[in-house]
Amino acid sequence: MPIIDVHAHVTPERFKQAIADSGTWHGLGADQGQLDTGGFAKSLPERLEDMDALGVDMQLVSPTVDFYQYSNEVEATRAIARDCNDEMAEMAQQHPDRFAGLGTVPLQHVPSAVDELTRSVRELGLKGVMIGDHVNGHSLDEPEFLAFFRAAEELGAVVFFHQAAVTCVSVRISRYKLGNAIGNLTDRTISFASLVFGGVMDECPNLKPLLAHGGGYTAFGIARMDKVAGAMKPELQGDELNPPFGRGPDDRHVLKRAPSTYLSQFYYDCCTYDERALRYLVDTVGIDRVVLGTDYPAPMFLPDAVNWIKNMSALTDAEKDAILERNAATLLGL
Numbered sequence: 001m002p003i004i005d006v007h008a009h010v011t012p013e014r015f016k017q018a019i020a021d022s023g024t025w026h027g028l029g030a031d032q033g034q035l036d037t038g039g040f041a042k043s044l045p046e047r048l049e050d051m052d053a054l055g056v057d058m059q060l061v062s063p064t065v066d067f068y069q070y071s072n073e074v075e076a077t078r079a080i081a082r083d084c085n086d087e088m089a090e091m092a093q094q095h096p097d098r099f100a101g102l103g104t105v106p107l108q109h110v111p112s113a114v115d116e117l118t119r120s121v122r123e124l125g126l127k128g129v130m131i132g133d134h135v136n137g138h139s140l141d142e143p144e145f146l147a148f149f150r151a152a153e154e155l156g157a158v159v160f161f162h163q164a165a166v167t168c169v170s171v172r173i174s175r176y177k178l179g180n181a182i183g184n185l186t187d188r189t190i191s192f193a194s195l196v197f198g199g200v201m202d203e204c205p206n207l208k209p210l211l212a213h214g215g216g217y218t219a220f221g222i223a224r225m226d227k228v229a230g231a232m233k234p235e236l237q238g239d240e241l242n243p244p245f246g247r248g249p250d251d252r253h254v255l256k257r258a259p260s261t262y263l264s265q266f267y268y269d270c271c272t273y274d275e276r277a278l279r280y281l282v283d284t285v286g287i288d289r290v291v292l293g294t295d296y297p298a299p300m301f302l303p304d305a306v307n308w309i310k311n312m313s314a315l316t317d318a319e320k321d322a323i324l325e326r327n328a329a330t331l332l333g334l
Contacts, residue, residue, distance in 0.1 A: 001321075001325040001326060001329055002057035002058045002097075002325065002329075002334075003055060003056055003057045003058070003292065003306055003324045003325055004056075004057065004058045004059075004060065004291070004292060004324075004325065004328035004329065004332070004334075005051075005056045005058070005059045005060065005292050005293060005294050005296065005305070006060040006160070006210065006267075006269055006291050006292065006293045006328050006331070006332075007060070007160075007162075007212055007269045007271060007292075007293030007294055007295050007296070008059035008060065008061050008062070008294065008295075008296040008297075009040070009061070009062055009063070009064040009065075009295070009296070009297070009298060010040075010061045010062065010063055010064065010087070010088065010091070011033040011034060011035060011040040011041070011063075011064050011066075012033075012063060012067075012083065012084055012087045013044070013087065014083050014084075014087055015028070015032075015033050015067075016033065016035065016041070019033065019035075026076055026079050026080045026083070027072075027076055028066075028069075028080070032066040032067070033064070033066060034064055034066060034298075037298070037299060039296070039297030039301075040064060040297060040298075042297060044091070047059075047297075048095075048098065050296070050297070051098065054294075054296075054304065054305070054306060055306035055307065056292075056294075056296075056306060057097075057098070058097065058098055058099065058100065059098070059099055059100075059296070060099075060100050060101070060102060060127065060158075060328070060332065061088055061091055061092075061099050061100070061101055061102065062088070062101070062102035062103075062104070062129075062130040062160060062162075063084040063085075063087075063088065063103070063104050063130070064298075065130075065132070065162060065163070065164040065165070066164075067080055067081070067084050067104055068104060068107075068131075068132050068164050069081075069106070070106070070107055070108045070132065070135050070136050070164075071108070071136055074106055074108060074109040074112055077106035077108065077109075077112075078106045078109075078112050078116065080104075081103065081104045081105055081106055081116050082116065082119075084103065084104050085101075085103035085104065085116065085119075085120045085124060085126060086124065088101030088102065088103055088124075088126060089101055089120075089124035089125060089126055092125065092126070093125070100126075100127050100332055100334070101124070101125075101126040101127060102126060102127060102128050102129055102130045102158065102160055103116065103117070103120040103124070103126045103128075103129045103130075104129060104130060104131075105117050105120075105129050105131065105148075107131055107132070107135050107145075107148065108135055108136060110144055110145060110147050110148050111147075113148050114147060114148055114151045117129055117148070117151055117152060117155065117157060118151065118155065121155045121156075121157050122155070126157075127157070127158050127332050127333075128152065128155075128157035128158030128159055128160065128208070129152075129157065129158075129159060129160070130160040130161075130162050131159060131160070131161060131162075132161075132162070132163060132164045133161055133162075133163050133167070133168075133187035133188060133190060133191045134168070134187070134190075139190075139194050139198070140191060140194055140195065140198075140200070141194040141195060141197070141198025141199065141200055141252060141253075142198075143252070145200075146200065146203060146204075149200050149203070149204045149207055150203070150204055152204075152207060152208075153204040153206050153207045153208075156208070156333070157208065158208045158210055158331060158332065159207065159208065159209050159210065160210045160212065161188060161191045161209060161210065161211050161212060162212040162213075163183070163184045163187045163188070163212075165179075166179070167179050167183030167184055167186065167187045168183065168186060168187055168190060169182065169183040169186055180300065184213060184216070185213060185214075185216035185217050186216060186217065187216065188211050188212060188213060188215055188216030188217075188218065189215070189216040189217040189218045189221055191211065191216075192211060192215060192216070192218045192262075192266065193218075193225060193259070195209065195262075196225075196255070196259050196262045197225075197229070197251075197253065197255060197259070198252050198253050199252060199253030201262050201265055202253070202256075205265065207265070208267070208331065209265070209266045209267070210266070210267040210268075210269070210291070210331065211266055211267070211268050211269070212269055212271065212293065212295075213269065213271050213272070213293075213295075214268055214269060214270065214271055214272040214277065214278070214281050215266065215268040215281070215285070218263075218266075218268075219263075219268075219280060219281045219284040219285060220280070222259060222260045222263065222284065223260070225259040225260070226258045226259055226260050227244070228243060228244070228245065229241055229243055229255050229258060229259050230242040230243035230244060231255075231257070231258035231259065231260070241255055241256070241257070241258070263284065263285045263286070263289070264285065264286055264288075264289060266285070266289065267289050267290075267291055267327070267331055268281060268285055268289055268290050268291070269290075269291055269292070269293025270290055270291065270292055270293055270302075270305070270309065270323055271293045271294060271295055271300075271302050271305075273302060275312050275313075275314050276314070278290075278312070278314070278315075279314040279315070282315070282319065282323075287318075287319050287322050287323075287327075288322060288327055288330075289327070290322070290323050290327060291323060291327045291328045291331060292305060292306070292309065292323055292324050292328060306324065309323055309324055310324075
């Protein structure tokens with residue numbers, strides 16, 4: 001069974017060539033592709049060499065977050081998504097034993113997002129899409145996004161949650177790269193909570209959400225979510241949740257069970273950078289929900305992740321195999 005990295009980004013060759021030729025691609029400039037950051041300028045042969053050196057047999061590749069373009073005009077974002085997704089599919093078709101693909105969609109216009117998601121999965125053979133934790137500040141449990149999640153569930157598509165540059169706390173912590181260090185993980189936690197408290201996971205129980213960066217602070221904050229949902233004593237009365245603060249006027253959904261019971265409906269990558277944090281994640285969400293994810297080739301890339309996992313004293317051999325191979329194969333239907 002192959003070792004599969006589910007968290008690996010690509011700056012499309014289409015973008016690189018257009019920038020070299022004319023300085024622009026669908027109205028985007030060279031600063032959009034992170035070509036001066038990490039290893040995004042690397043060629044496909046260089047990527048394959050890196051994978052071999054790192055012990056990674058297969059990557060689940062996704063366009064880098066610059067190409068979300070949720071604040072752009074819908075037509076421009078649609079064209080960018082189509083080109084990006086075509087290239088992810090070409091990588092998988094040319095090297096089926098080395099790559100599987102995730103696409104991107106114009107999520108600021110849900111009908112267009114559903115159309116591109118459907119094309120990407122049914123026509124291109126992609127495994128799903130990568131999306132941001134919010135769309136121009138709109139939470140993903142807002143009613144207009146439900147059609148997208150229903151379509152993803154019907155298609156069996158993986159939905160990979162990964163922040164873009166602006167996080168919910170970026171304004172307050174614009175210094176020291178704390179938007180990445182803290183805001184990134186906060187956004188992921190909000191995505192989990194929004195899908196659960198907002199009823200998306202009840203409406204779409206077979207959805208396949210994958211949370212980048214270990215799911216952020218989800219595992220560490222889940223008990224507090226249970227408490228605020230009224231799923232702990234003394235508020236809990238039998239099986240009925242009784243929130244200690246009551247229910248707010250903007251609540252969209254009434255939970256029937258504890259938020260912690262939804263942990264097993266999500267997948268989480270292992271990109272925690274710390275053995276103790278990874279052990280806690282495994283203990284909290286279950287070993288069958290954690291997959292290898294490195295954030296290759298970004299500056300926050302988890303270096304030598306395969307050997308890191310293999311050499312962990314905190315994991316059994318069976319747990320290592322689950323994280324490196326088995327769980328991702330199950331998620332992707334390989």
